[in-house]
Amino acid sequence: AQKITQTQPGMFVQEKEAVTLDCTYDTSDQSYGLFWYKQPSSGEMIFLIYQGSYDEQNATEGRYSLNFQKARKSANLVISASQLGDSAMYFCAMREGLSGNNRLAFGKGNQVVVIP
């Protein structure tokens, strides 16, 4: 069963606008972590933001924020004030269970193209 679902088609975003990338997850664990990574065409997976399942506040990192809705099992990424360099694939990932489990399950990604 797919643990991470990212179903949005490729998105075009106007520079300086905000964009929301959807991510839903499936787990029966109470303890888990959610990550967002950016992958430009060069291939590197760049860490953006992390949300722990017990964190009560939504995570924020600069222009990135995570809209965490635990009951709905969603962890949407919001990128504010889009820049041309934000054009990339964005992957949502989940780490389940306790700290001994470091396996990340990734979604299929969201393609974002920022246009001037």
Next chain:
Amino acid sequence: DTGVSQDPRHKITKRGQNVTFRCDPISEHNRLYWYRQTLGQGPEFLTYFQNEAQLEKSRLLSDRFSAERPKGSFSTLEIQRTEQGDSAMYLCASSSTGSGNTIYFGEGSWLTVV
């Protein structure tokens, strides 16, 4: 730069040949991971080391694949008798101990089997 580094970045090989990829993790990280990513997909977990011990292997890691981390620092991933289906990007990542610790990825090694 002290991030995760991988070598080579690109490799083209003929079917049946062996290839080896190297990963140097962030120096203070004791955990190291290998993932594989094919076109249009997210990365898939292959294996995980804590220090020099290989603690977990995915079913994706067939007997043609072997990973080592002999001194708990750098790691190698070898693929023997390559097949066209092995064509993918092989990503290495590292982290320190702890459930909240971020996993940092390298730039990946692209493999094309012809």
